[in-house]
Structures are given as structure tokens and as C-alpha cells.
Amino acid sequence: MDGARLTRRGLLVGIGAAGGAGAMYAAMGALGLAPGEQDKAFTPPRKGDFSLQGRAAAKVVILGAGVAGLVAAYELGKAGYDCTLLEARAEAGGRNLTLRGGDRLTELNGPAQAVTFGQGSYFNAGPARIAPWMVTLDYCRELGIPIETFVNRSAQAYVHTNGRTMRSGTARADMYGYIAELLAKATNAGALNRKVTKGDQEVLLDFLRRFGDLGPRLEYEGSGRRGFVKYPTLDAGTPLTPPGTLHQVLAAGTGRAITNDFGYDQATPMFQPVGGMDAIVNRLVEAVGADRITTGARVTGITDQADGVEVSWDGGRIKADYCVATLPPHLLAKIPHNLGEPVTAALRRPVPVAAGKIGLEYGSRWWETDDRIYGGVTETDLDITHIWYPSHDYHAERGIVVGYYNTDQHAELYGALTPEDRRRRALTQGKKIHGEKYRTGVLSSVSIAWERQEHIQGGWVRWPDFDSSFTLLQRPAGRVYFAGDWLTRLIAWQAGAMESARGAVTQLHQRVLRSP
Ligand code: PHE
Numbered sequence: 001m002d003g004a005r006l007t008r009r010g011l012l013v014g015i016g017a018a019g020g021a022g023a024m025y026a027a028m029g030a031l032g033l034a035p036g037e038q039d040k041a042f043t044p045p046r047k048g049d050f051s052l053q054g055r056a057a058a059k060v061v062i063l064g065a066g067v068a069g070l071v072a073a074y075e076l077g078k079a080g081y082d083c084t085l086l087e088a089r090a091e092a093g094g095r096n097l098t099l100r101g102g103d104r105l106t107e108l109n110g111p112a113q114a115v116t117f118g119q120g121s122y123f124n125a126g127p128a129r130i131a132p133w134m135v136t137l138d139y140c141r142e143l144g145i146p147i148e149t150f151v152n153r154s155a156q157a158y159v160h161t162n163g164r165t166m167r168s169g170t171a172r173a174d175m176y177g178y179i180a181e182l183l184a185k186a187t188n189a190g191a192l193n194r195k196v197t198k199g200d201q202e203v204l205l206d207f208l209r210r211f212g213d214l215g216p217r218l219e220y221e222g223s224g225r226r227g228f229v230k231y232p233t234l235d236a237g238t239p240l241t242p243p244g245t246l247h248q249v250l251a252a253g254t255g256r257a258i259t260n261d262f263g264y265d266q267a268t269p270m271f272q273p274v275g276g277m278d279a280i281v282n283r284l285v286e287a288v289g290a291d292r293i294t295t296g297a298r299v300t301g302i303t304d305q306a307d308g309v310e311v312s313w314d315g316g317r318i319k320a321d322y323c324v325a326t327l328p329p330h331l332l333a334k335i336p337h338n339l340g341e342p343v344t345a346a347l348r349r350p351v352p353v354a355a356g357k358i359g360l361e362y363g364s365r366w367w368e369t370d371d372r373i374y375g376g377v378t379e380t381d382l383d384i385t386h387i388w389y390p391s392h393d394y395h396a397e398r399g400i401v402v403g404y405y406n407t408d409q410h411a412e413l414y415g416a417l418t419p420e421d422r423r424r425r426a427l428t429q430g431k432k433i434h435g436e437k438y439r440t441g442v443l444s445s446v447s448i449a450w451e452r453q454e455h456i457q458g459g460w461v462r463w464p465d466f467d468s469s470f471t472l473l474q475r476p477a478g479r480v481y482f483a484g485d486w487l488t489r490l491i492a493w494q495a496g497a498m499e500s501a502r503g504a505v506t507q508l509h510q511r512v513l514r515s516p
Contacts, residue, residue, distance in 0.1 A: 066094020355459020
């Protein structure tokens with residue numbers, strides 16, 4: 001104990017003495033000290049945290065006003081920290097970018113694009129879907145942002161592989177059907193006897209019959225699950241032509257196109273803010289105070305000092321008690337600093353990944369009226385990779401289809417083209433699936449190549465492995481904290497940026513509370 005002030009150590013020793021190691025460990029978790037416990041229950045800093053100690057909240061300079069920087073400022077602001085955000089781009093938000101008519105999208109070494117979408121149309125050029133378990137939804141709730149379902153899986157959307165197009169529901173029914181049949185046959189032939197008991201085999205066969213919609217002889221003979229040419233109404237409808245043979249189904253190559261939503265981060269249902277993803281940015285900026293954000297401010301130097309951090313930018317210099325640096329690591333690595341060579345080396349480890357999207361606005365929602373597709377994703381083995389249909393404003397007059405969403409080499413290929421050529425290529429590819437209307441019906445388009453976005457230069461990053469560089473940067477270097485999706489296992493998700501910001505805020509606040 002230190003006078004009237006209860007130190008953390010004293011508190012833990014006391015809890016340990018009274019409640020044993022388990023209680024002490026739990027308390028450590030609550031304080032963010034036990035491994036793996038930091039993100040369990042985040043407690044935002046509160047003004048009241050200081051009152052016992054008669055201390056004031058510190059001054060913090062935050063580099064980058066993307067989602068990580070904004071959340072850091074928002075949470076620190078709850079306790080009265082005096083935050084200043086320096087943002088190199090013209091707007092806050094970073095990769096959370098929603099494009100609407102009237103916007104202009106510039107690009108490194110490329111022409112600017114004028115966005116001419118109709119009123120009410122929008123295109124989420126960056127993040128566009130949120131899983132239910134992600135902290136992103138908690139921020140939507142807290143900030144009063146209405147959400148709606150994002151259709152990530154649709155039986156009505158298509159798979160286009162090896163030059164052929166079929167409904168994804170049809171492709172699934174055929175793959176599941178034949179897999180079930182094979183496994184049922186293997187079971188009945190005794191091939192699984194050494195692994196599966198007789199009793200379990202009964203259960204397995206019962207499941208396989210349901211899984212594949214198998215016939216009485218446990219053979220796949222097609223299924224209503226595949227869909228219809230004409231759906232049942234007063235009559236039984238008109239079935240599709242029967243499924244191909246097992247060989248034909250395998251040769252169609254649909255297998256890799258029907259597992260996209262299997263991951264824990266892609267499983268249905270997913271969500272999106274009503275009216276555009278940038279609602280998250282707008283509400284955060286409001287809560288933080290737009291006057292705390294200086295845009296067009298490019299950071300040129302970071303100096304950690306005994307009593308604070310000095311950050312210089314192309315329009316001035318600012319001194320704060322602490323710094324939270326949220327820039328992409330590959331850009332941060334180039335800024336002169338005195339944080340040591342290991343920090344620079346660690347920042348250089350993650351490799352930026354190219355990612356691109358095109359928004360195609362159509363004057364009619366033919367995918368709804370003609371194809372009966374309401375949201376969802378078509379998977380392809382073409383360089384466009386995916387086509388997304390809008391999960392909002394169904395039956396409206398116009399709509400925006402995402403004509404490609406690709407990464408790595410495919411994204412680099414499109415990124416290297418002019419906007420007109422990206423569009424031409426995307427339309428040529430999409431026409432293979434949707435026919436001529438896909439090309440002729442487009443009103444306008446805009447494409448983004450994230451690796452060519454100034455001050456961002458990548459869709460996200462990939463760590464060669466989550467090694468000591470990764471953990472080094474999760475800790476402060478002097479008075480400088482790092483944050484961003486790139487410092488989490490939730491890379492390429494806003495939730496990563498948010499969790500990371502919370503981690504930095506927790507560490508910073510605890511340090512302020514215990515500093516003399
Ligand atoms: N979050 C991005 C998306 O949903 C990128 C991503 C894709 C991340 C798939 C993980 C898995 O498209």
C-alpha cells in the first residue's frame with residue numbers, strides 16, 4: 001500500500017490472500033494482465049477513474065482516423081482524455097469507405113474517378129459485412145446505427161466454374177447428394193467397420209439420407225433442393241434436367257465454390273448498417289468531435305521522449321503525453337522515429353495484400369426480376385472472383401452490383417488497368433454469367449484498387465507468421481502504442497481495428513492510472 005492509494009499489486013496480493021490463486025487470476029484478467037484475458041470484458045475508461053487519485057486525463061495524439069484511431073479516441077474520450085487525431089487523407093474513415101454520387105475517388109498514379117450514382121445509391125468500397133459475434137455490432141448498437149441482414153449465402157445466386165453456370169443451390173444439392181451416397185455405400189460395404197460401430201453406422205446412414213436427400217437405395221437421384229425450371233404451384237412444377245453423373249459433377253469444379261460461407265467469420269446471418277457502412281465512421285466522428293481531427297496531415301516524424309511524445313507532420317508539430325499509431329504497418333515503417341530498430345523491423349514484417357472492387361450501377365434490378373436473386377454472392381473461377389447483389393433497397397428502381405471483389409494477383413491485374421478497362425473487363429466476365437444485359441444495362445461504375453489508395457496502400461496485410469514481431473507491437477514502444485486490424489487475428493475486419501484500439505486504450509489508461 002502506498003499511503004491512501006491502493007496499488008494494483010497490493011490489491012492483487014490482497015485478493016490472492018483472501019481468495020486464492022483463482023481469484024487473483026480472475027482479478028488479473030479484469031485488469032488486463034492475464035494472457036488471453038485482455039479482450040474478455042472491456043471496461044471503457046471513465047472520468048471517475050481519476051477522481052480517487054486527483055489526477056487529470058492525459059493528452060494523446062492519435063495517428064490515423066480510420067476505425068482503429070476513431071475507436072481509440074472515442075473510448076479515451078469517455079474518460080476525458082484530450083485526443084488529437086492526425087489523418088493524412090482528406091476524410092476520416094480509412095478503409096471504411098462508402099461511395100455515393102458526387103464523390104470523387106483519387107488514386108496513386110492513376111486518374112481520379114467521379115462517382116455519378118443516382119440519389120440514394122451507395123457502394124461500400126471497403127468493409128461490407130459483419131458477423132454477429134463481432135464487436136462491430138456492439139458499436140452499432142452503442143452509436144444508434146440501425147443494421148439489416150447482409151445476405152452472404154443464397155441458393156439463388158450462381159456458381160460459375162469451368163465455363164458453366166448453375167444456381168448455387170443446385171451445385172450444393174449435387175455435391176452433397178453424391179458425397180452422401182459415396183459415404184453411405186462405403187458404410188454399407190463395411191469399409192468403415194473399423195472406425196464406426198454398427199450402432200453408429202445406423203445413425204450415420206440416417207443422417208446421410210437427409211444430408212444428400214438420398215433415395216430408398218441410398219442413391220442420389222436428384223432432389224427438389226436443386227430448384228426447378230418452373231416452381232411448384234397448382235401443379236408440381238417443371239424440374240431441372242437431372243443431375244450429371246458423379247464424374248460430371250466433380251468435373252464441373254463447383255466444390256471450391258460452395259464452401260465460402262463455411263468459416264466462422266462468413267457464416268450466415270451477417271449484417272450491414274442501413275444506408276452504408278460509413279455510418280460507423282460518421283457516428284464515431286460526431287462522438288469524438290470533428291474538431292479533434294486534422295485531415296490532410298501527413299506524419300513525418302515520431303520522437304519518444306522522457307516526458308511525452310513529439311509528432312511532427314507536414315503542417316506542424318504536436319507534443320502529447322502518449323501516442324496511438326494506427327497507420328498501416330508498411331507505411332508506419334517508413335516514418336522516421338526513435339523507437340528502435342526492432343520496431344522498424346517488426347513493422348516491416350506484414351505484407352500488404354492487394355484487394356479491389358467495382359460497383360456497377362444498373363437502371364433496373366434485373367437480378368431480382370429476371371434471376372430472382374435477392375442479395376447473396378455468385379462465386380466464380382474467373383478473375384472477378386465474386387459478384388455481390390445488394391442486400392438492401394430490394395425492388396428499388398436502381399441498384400449497385402459488385403462486379404468484382406478480388407485479391408492478390410487478380411486484384412493487381414485489375415488495379416493496373418484504367419477505370420474504363422477495369423469496367424470493360426468486369427462486364428466481359430460477368431456477361432458470361434448474366435448475358436448481354438449485364439453489359440448494356442450499366443449506368444455508371446466506380447472501381448477501387450486498395451493497394452493504390454494513397455496513405456493506405458493495401459486491402460489489408462498478411463503476416464508471414466504471428467511471431468515475436470506481432471507481439472512486440474501489441475506492447476507500447478516507450479510512450480507510443482500501436483493499433484489496427486493488422487495487430488489482431490481479425491485482419492481485414494473492422495472488428496480487428498476495434499479490438500486492437502480497445503487493447504491499446506486499456507494498456508494506456510492503466511499506465512496513466514498507475515503513473516506517479
Ligand atoms: N472481411 C473481408 C470480407 O469479408 C475479408 C475477408 C474475407 C476476411 C474472408 C476473412 C475471410 O470480405
